[in-house]
Amino acid sequence: MNKYLSLISVAVLLSGCQSFNTDTASPAVEQAATAVTPASEPAIASVEFTEDSLVSLLTAEIAGQRDRFDIALDNYSQQAQATGDPGVAERAFHIAEYLGEEKNALNNALIWANAAPDNLEAQRAAAIQLAQAKRYDEAMARMEKVLLAQGETQFDFLALSAAQSDRKTRQALLQSFDRLLLKQPNNQQLIFSKAILLNQDDRSEEALQLLEDQPRKNAVAATILLRARLLNQLNRGEEALPLLRNALKKQPNDNRLRMTYARQLIELNQLEEARAEFIELLQQSPEDDDLRFSLALINMDLEAWQEAQVYLEELIDRGAYGDAAQYNLGRVFEELQDPEQALLAYTQVQGGNNYLAAQQRIANLLLAEQQVKETATHFELERASNADAFIPLYLIEAEALANHDQVETAWLRINQALKQIPEDPSLLYTRAMIADKRNDLAQLEADLQLIIQRDPNNAMALNALGYTLADRTDRLEEARQLIEQAHLLEPNDAAITDSLGWVYYRLGDLQSAERLLREAFNAFPDAEVAAHFGEVLWQLGKRKQAQQVWNKALKSQPNNAVLLETMQRLSQ
Secondary structure, X not given: OOHHHHHHHHHHHHOOOOOOXXXXXXXXXXXXXXXXXXXXXXXXXXXXXXXXXXXXXXXXXXXXXXXXXXXXXXXXXXXXXXXXXXXXXXXXXXXXXXXXXXXXXXXXXXXHHHHOOOOHHHHHHHHHHHHHOOOXXXXXXXXXXXXXXXXXXXXXXXXXXXXXXXXXXXHHHHHHHHHHHHHOOOOHHHHHHHHHHHHHOOOHHHHHHHHHOOOOOOOOHHHHHHHHHHHHHOOOHXXXXXXXXXXXXXXXXXXXXHHHHHHHHHHOOOHHHHHHHHHHHHHHOOOOHHHHHHHHHHHHHOOOHHHHHHHHHHHHHXXXXXXXXXXXXXXXHHHOOOHHHHHHHHHOOOOXXXXXXXXXXXXXXXXXXXXXXXXXXXXXXXXXXXXXXXXXXXXXXXXXXXXXXXXXXXXXHHHHHHHHOOOOHHHHHHHHHHHHHOOOHHHHHHHHHHHHHHOOOOXXXXXXXXXXXHHHOOOHHHHHHHHHHHHHHOOOOHHHXXXXXXXXXXXXXXXXHHHHHHHHHHHXXXXXXXXXXXXXXXXXXXXXXXXXXXXXXXXXXXXXXXXXXXXXXHHO
């Protein structure tokens, strides 16, 4: 080895690489260079290095300066293993952590901790890495060492890391926390961490009680946030509001508290107050587009359409929330009675969760203006450019046409789709619903029977066929069997419960009908369910109750044809 190079190597390493230009150093290397080792003690000088080790370490330093962290990590890790030097291991650990190399981070953290047993940061780093590797017993042992030395602990991290572990592991960790709490019963981090574990074990009430038993005067934000979360889980969200409000008075600049408080206000439908909190948060963090989007949605809920427009257009100008911002801007323009701008916004939605919803709104806007040809052209182009949404786009177009009194065009479109993809269940189901509008019960039954034949557990098809038979034919026993089969498959589906109640009504079992329809209406107060429920109540002589049910439904759906027909027919 060249003597000059050897001297440079030694000088560089003993000085923690201070001879290099640190202005361009990576966070990992910079962090390693300023590690917890006292300044009077060089980071890498606890062992005598061979010339090969020195060359390897110098190579690692140079590689790090040139952003070749893969080479730096390999060399540091090899030398940490070979020399057992805590400084080398520490540096290797920081680089591995920076790169997300979990295995390397764990190995080097353990070398560091074992070589420097009194270095609390090394023990803490090892504990965290062990927890991430699900080696909880070893992690607890390391963190306990830090605790007994009165160092800064992170038991909360250990508790959180156990979220995906099994119950046995969490129980073992709980026992470890209880053992440590016997030694330090007032240690707030231990108490907080135990509460986390209890909550993970579905023992929310115990977790909350544990926190509430502690002095509240100097409670830290994390504890307050956990209490608020537990209160929500226990359906006591209204109690979280004063808790968070009082915490904010003491810690007004804590954005975590303010954000949680704002979201709690939304949860409790106190939207005006929530808006004020989000405005303040945005003022504090003007670059936070998540806050901006939240404000847009809150203003939409408050029907403050112009305010919502401002925030959404800001998001679009900033290139944030792309498709979601455009979709909601379209909704805002609809409410502002500007269909042209709404269409323009919806057409900008190119993908994501809002794409199909945007297409549905485009169809409704075009057809509201009787633009049938324009609708056809639009969807032809969309299907040509978006093969993954081929079937949903056909469904949206056909259903929109049918709902806008373009039944025959809808019929042609759905048959066009079935020629390309024969016997697709979603297309067959839609054709059956369009056949119903055409009074073509034979086609409806044929399509639904084909779906059921291929999928006997298709609850939607079973219910649709059963309800149609109950409502439009005298095949009531057959209808009942179909709907009961659907109900067994989906007992909590309000639409199916409604159908079952209706077939019992048609069969003359008014008591069963009332029970089932009341259940359906309470779960889903739709106008058609209200029509059925009200009719049964009317026939039972409970006419005042029937009127109350109908009036409730009319408030949200004043133009529902089924409801209006029922009320008119029975009131004559």
